[in-house]
Amino acid sequence: MKGLPANSIGTIENSLAAATRKQYSTTYKLWWAFCSTNHIDPFRAEPNQAIKFLQEQLDLKPNTGYGTLNQHRSALALILDNLSCSGIVKRFMRGVFKMKPLTTKYRHIWDPKTVLNYIESLGPNSSLSLRQLTMKTVTLLALISGHRLQTLSLIRLENINQSPQGFEIWITDHIKTSRVGGEQPTLQVPFFQANPSLCAATTLKDYLKATQPLRKDEFLFITFRQPHRTASKDSISRWVKEVLKAAGVDMNVFAPHSTRHAVTSAAYKKGLSWDIIRRSAGWSQNSQVFAKFYNRPTQQHGSSLAPAILAVNN
Known part of the structure; x- marks a missing residue:
């Protein structure tokens, strides 16, 4: 769909670590279901539709942190060309960060x-x-x-x-x-x-x-x-x-x-x-x-x- 030669797909896929592929697969399952329900082409969605998806994940799972939402955003940016440079998506993620700031994993550590x-x-x-x-x-x-x-x-x-x-x-x-x-x-x-x-x-x-x-x-x-x-x-x-x-x-x-x-x-x-x-x-x-x-x-x-x-x- 992006006009890439077929023999380059494997090379591009190798840019993702195995753990990243596993994380992204979770996002794509949720995204596919969202797009099916809302009659959206998952490869040609607009930034506002991606924001709707991200906000839905935030509403359905209140404990979802910034890291998880940012993982979803990164996965979508891989298949949606207009997402990475979208100012409104960046603004949305900045809002998520302020609502759910990143914190250290441990308040104290063992000796x-x-x-x-x-x-x-x-x-x-x-x-x-x-x-x-x-x-x-x-x-x-x-x-x-x-x-x-x-x-x-x-x-x-x-x-x-x-x-x-x-x-x-x-x-x-x-x-x-x-x-x-x-x-x-x-x-x-x-x-x-x-x-x-x-x-x-x-x-x-x-x-x-x-x-x-x-x-x-x-x-x-x-x-x-x-x-x-x-x-x-x-x-x-x-x-x-x-x-x-x-x-x-x-x-x-x-x-x-x-x-x-x-x-x-x-x-x-x-x-x-x-x-x-x-x-x-x-x-x-x-x-x-x-x-x-x-x-x-x-x-x-x-x-x-x-x-x-x-x-x-x-």
Whole structure:
């Protein structure tokens, strides 16, 4: 309908992440039903008709927030050429934002020391089962890097480089924050001699040794049950959730992804500079997602999150 060559459609579709496609499919089901009821061509609707749809979603579900409405708007803009530049739609969304402003997900966050104390209580790596070692490894990496669990699920063996100082891990796959010309994240995992029980580098080294005979794929994390397939992001999320729950974190309030909130907040309070936190956790140079909530003078200590996070247990 837009006059595009048929062989370009797949390329254009690849611009959307799998999660985005899933979100948009929800919008399109609602939009198709709305258009059918109101006898509207879903591909040639006017901005005022799109606003009617968005307002209807707002009225039918009063708890709908700005983020959900903006997701609907983005999905419609993909199929309606005149929506993106519509001034009245922008005005409508500004009104939604004022009615339902974005808020932080958590009013408070758990202390990483709680989880580190639990991990330390597990004992030496040599005494752990593969299940325990797997969960310890992924949780420590989440804590000392501050990265999303999606990033950890994309660690490839070929991108893990060991040195006397620790490990450097390159992430080459596309992640949520990947942009044209942007930097891909690099995870720094230094050895922590002060407390071997909490050393992520040592634990990673032991995990690699324990899983080497079981590997059939190129990714770091594998399931601890046969046939030991590559672990998905959802599996990694469940493992971290189990560790947090065992450590006493209220999982009715917090999600596994809260490791990112907890460690960056703790590092900031320890005096780590915003620039180091930003680079370590994968935020862009101009990102205000973290900085606007912790905008205080800082003092630089080291070059990664790991020492600041693990030191909270000493």
